[in-house]
Each structure stands twice: as C-alpha cells, then as structure tokens.
Amino acid sequence: MNRFPGHSILPYALIFPTVTVIAVFLIVPFVQAIHMAFFRISPFGRVRVYTGLRNFEELLRSPEYLQSFLNTMLFCAIVIGVGLGVSLFIAVLATQKIRGAAFYQVAFIWTYAMSPAIAGVIWALMFDPSVGIFTALLETITGFRLNFTTDAVGAFLLVTIASIWIMLGYNICFYIAGLQNVPHELKEAALVDGAGPWKAFWIITFPMLSPTTAFLIFVNTLYAFFMVFGMLDVVTQGGPGQATEFLVYKIYRDGFARLREGQAAAQSVFLFLMVASIAGFQIWVSTKRAVYSR
Amino acid sequence: MRGSSRLRKHRRTLLNLATHLVLIGTLIAVAFPVYYAIVMGTHTHRDAYAFPPILMPGDQLWENMQVAWARINLGRLAFNSLFISIAVSVGKIVLSIMAAFAFTHFKFRGSWLLFPLTMITQMLPLPVRILPAFYLMASFGWLNTYYALTIPYLASTTGIILFRQFFLTVPDELSDAARVDGAKPLQYLWHILIPLSLTNIAALFVIEFVYIWNEYLWPLVVTTQADMRVAQIGLRMLYTSERAAAEWNIVMAGLFMIMLPPLVVLILLRRQFAQGIAMQSTK
Numbered sequence: 297m298n299r300f301p302g303h304s305i306l307p308y309a310l311i312f313p314t315v316t317v318i319a320v321f322l323i324v325p326f327v328q329a330i331h332m333a334f335f336r337i338s339p340f341g342r343v344r345v346y347t348g349l350r351n352f353e354e355l356l357r358s359p360e361y362l363q364s365f366l367n368t369m370l371f372c373a374i375v376i377g378v379g380l381g382v383s384l385f386i387a388v389l390a391t392q393k394i395r396g397a398a399f400y401q402v403a404f405i406w407t408y409a410m411s412p413a414i415a416g417v418i419w420a421l422m423f424d425p426s427v428g429i430f431t432a433l434l435e436t437i438t439g440f441r442l443n444f445t446t447d448a449v450g451a452f453l454l455v456t457i458a459s460i461w462i463m464l465g466y467n468i469c470f471y472i473a474g475l476q477n478v479p480h481e482l483k484e485a486a487l488v489d490g491a492g493p494w495k496a497f498w499i500i501t502f503p504m505l506s507p508t509t510a511f512l513i514f515v516n517t518l519y520a521f522f523m524v525f526g527m528l529d530v531v532t533q534g535g536p537g538q539a540t541e542f543l544v545y546k547i548y549r550d551g552f553a554r555l556r557e558g559q560a561a562a563q564s565v566f567l568f569l570m571v572a573s574i575a576g577f578q579i580w581v582s583t584k585r586a587v588y589s590r
Numbered sequence: 591m592r593g594s595s596r597l598r599k600h601r602r603t604l605l606n607l608a609t610h611l612v613l614i615g616t617l618i619a620v621a622f623p624v625y626y627a628i629v630m631g632t633h634t635h636r637d638a639y640a641f642p643p644i645l646m647p648g649d650q651l652w653e654n655m656q657v658a659w660a661r662i663n664l665g666r667l668a669f670n671s672l673f674i675s676i677a678v679s680v681g682k683i684v685l686s687i688m689a690a691f692a693f694t695h696f697k698f699r700g701s702w703l704l705f706p707l708t709m710i711t712q713m714l715p716l717p718v719r720i721l722p723a724f725y726l727m728a729s730f731g732w733l734n735t736y737y738a739l740t741i742p743y744l745a746s747t748t749g750i751i752l753f754r755q756f757f758l759t760v761p762d763e764l765s766d767a768a769r770v771d772g773a774k775p776l777q778y779l780w781h782i783l784i785p786l787s788l789t790n791i792a793a794l795f796v797i798e799f800v801y802i803w804n805e806y807l808w809p810l811v812v813t814t815q816a817d818m819r820v821a822q823i824g825l826r827m828l829y830t831s832e833r834a835a836a837e838w839n840i841v842m843a844g845l846f847m848i849m850l851p852p853l854v855v856l857i858l859l860r861r862q863f864a865q866g867i868a869m870q871s872t873k
Binding site: 392 | 606609624626627686688695696697701703707714715716718726741742745750766776807810811822825829842848853855856857863867
C-alpha cells in the first residue's frame, strides 16, 4: 500500500479539498437541517421558537404528507418494477449469441443523456390534450380522452412513463455489463443438467445478477425520490391537485414557496432516513456478493 | 440425424431474426418520442398542429431555433450551463484523482476516511440539506454566482472509487521503478499514472458533464437573476410560455438545442463511458 514512504503530509494535502467540500457543503448543512427541524421558524427566518418534536408529529399526522409519501412510493415501485423488468428483458435479448450485440449496447444508452426536464417536456407533447399522439392512441383504444393538466391519473401516468423511459438507457447498459460477467460455464452446466433456458435463467443468471439489480434499485430509487424534480417543476408543478407532489417537490414547496421551513427540515430528516435504509440495503447485498464470486 | 441438425439450425436462424425484430422494435418505440419532438420543431405553427399529425420533418427548424434562442436568451443560459458543466467535470476529475492517489499509494492515518466519505455522499443528496445549503450560499454572498453553481459539486466519491479501482490494477513495479529513479510522488502521478488513466478520465467526464448539464434543483434555488439561470430552467420558461401561446414548434426547437450538448458528449465518448460502467459494475 505504501509505495512512497517518507511523505507524511502529502496524502493529507491530497484528500484535503475533497474532505473540505464534503464537510462544508454536505455535512454541515445536513446537521443544520436536523437542528432546524426542532424549531418553528417564521417566514424569512426572523423568529425561531424551539418546539421539540412538534414538526415531526405534525408531519406524521398530516394527510397531505401521507398522500405525498404514498404517491412517491407507488411511483418509485412502478419505475423500479416496470423499468428494471423491461431493461433486463432487452439486455438478455441483446446479449444472446447474435450479430450486432455491440450495436444494441450503444443504441440504447443515449436516453441516459436526457434530463428529467427534457423527458418531461417530450412526454408532455406525447400526452398533449389536443395534439398528443399518445392521447389520440389511447382515445382510439379506450374511448377515453386523457388530459394530464386536469386528470390526476393522467399526470401521474405521464411522469411515470417519462421516468421509466429516461432510465432505460442506464439500466440496459448496466444489465448488459452484468450479464457479460456471468460465467458461461455455469449456464451451460445447468443446461447440460437438463434445465431449460427459462429455468437456467432464474436459477443461475438472475441470482448472479443480484449485485447489479441491487445497485440499479438504488440508482432508480434516487431518481424517483430526487432527480425527478426537474420533470415535476417543468411539467406538472406537483399537480393537478397533489397528484405529483412527490416528497422532493413537497420539501421544495414547503421550504421555498410556502415558507414552512421547520416542517421542510423535518421532511429532510425523514427523507434521509429513507435514503439511508436503501443505501444500507444496497451495501448489504453487494457485500453478500463477495460470497458468490469467491 | 442430419435432418434434425438442419432443423435446429433453421430454428436458430428464426429465433435470431425474432430477437432482432423485438430489439429493433423496442429501439424504435424508445426513439420515437424524441423523433416526434424534433419533427415538431421543424414545422410552422400551422403544420405542427395539423391533423392527422405530420410525421415527416419540415424546413422551419432554423427559424424556430432562432425564435426560441431569442425568447429565453438561450445564448447566455447555454454559456452558463456549458461553463459550469466543464468546470465541475474538470474539478471533480482533479480532486478525485488526488484523493484516489492518496488512498492507494500511501499509508496514513486518514485512510479509514474512504468508506465513511463514500457513505456520506451517497446518503446526503441535496434535498435532505437544501434549506441550510441555500442559507450557507446566502451567507457566503454566493447567490447568483458561479461559485454556488460549481464549488459545492466538486467532491465526487464516484470518481474516487473509479480511479481507486484502476490505480490498484497498476503493477507495483512501476512505482518502484519510478521511486528508484528518484521520482517524487506527484511526478509519478503526473508522468506515469495520469497518462495511463485517460479512459477513466473520459468516462468520468461524460458522467459528470451529463449530470451537471442536466442539474435542475440546485441552480433553480441559488439563482434568481435571468443572466445566471441555466439551460434547464430556460426550458421551463419556454414550456410555460407555450402553455399560454400553444407553440409546440418553438418549444421543441429550443428543447432540441438544450438536449444536444450532453448527447454529443455521450456519443463521442461512448466507448470510454461503457468501459467506465463495466468497471463500476465489477467493483
């Protein structure tokens, strides 16, 4: 490890900028957010009154917060479930022994470069009440004319589809990389032992992919919880009603528009607990992988 | 015997054909919304709202782009986005190479920090600290400055891990030889290690450039002046005016320009990016 003995200051100097940025811009504000959550703060922060756990209690009792939480969880579950399912399916097809496998890897990755705001506007066009192709298609099939600016379901659907779409490139790329790391011998051994390709996939390939899946669940959760913000702010502003006011949007609105800072800080703490548990889950799965690859 | 093997071969060919068809079908379905959005940007207002919709491109793209460009002062916004994307990407690459070098080439009391730092950055995304972070910027006098738009982003544990993975694969003989020849650590880093890391540098550049160009919440919060806004916020301004004026063609011409830079960077450096992903997924 120590390839350059005798330089005792240098390593500290090398990590100093990174540690400083993390301390000043991540840790300090987070600690302050925890602190703020225990106060009732007047708009623009002039008066602060210590209120103990009241902000947390109010949040837990607030039907709007509960609704926002449930909507976020539903959104997150669909983005992960449908998104990863479709991505895995495409990745498995693209890694079959066919010509042009390399082409497909590149051909799908580009959605990674789309921002949530861009994706939102593109799908708002598809869902447009008057000229949207998706709206027209849906009306021909179901006879129902969707208007995402007034229907809660329509807005939710728009945001969900746009989100699955935007994550496809990234998910497919990681699944292809993961599938290429699964040793061929194992799969062939299972096939020789009489397992069909379907069964071989579920008993060999899928478990071998579990670190990739855990990682992608984590990344997609981060997307559904946080990154989606731009899409919401451009296209739905959390509406109609509260249909797309997911947790991240609610923090922003409560903190910056409705000037309920103590409440917003309490939401930050809850949000942290959720992220921390998901991150913990991801680390737990990826350390378990060490057993597999030994 | 021979007959059955030929049959199997036929089945194989058919199966491959079906696989290609499904893949290409999916590809078209995924690409269609973008195609349609861009086509929308190439039409006059009347053609854009024609029924049934016109799926072939028109010839108004340049005109529409000019209108969109002028309406939201996109020149300035795109410059801001470009500047902060490049500055942050380069800054992150430099900082994470430095840290990764420290964590892989030295034995020192701070080396235990690697794991907690990684955990902390993963667990503290912006929304869990946004209000105090905003007040911090205000107290620094950094609102509406490039400082606020760049410096808080500079730490990258993704980068540290990426470079650490790679540095660990470089054989010890190289640093031994350099040391015997009297090279200082930073000389070794600069002359030997960095030239070997170009693929990783390119991969990290793509990841960070795309990430920063597409950032939304932080730039929204720390800027209020029109000339400090970024391109993503410009898209909202365009879209909001469209909702009032029904001008999808102008919005999409603007969207086309705003979407292009990260796409170009990704396509140009796709190979390095794919290698970076492969490296991340085998960590």
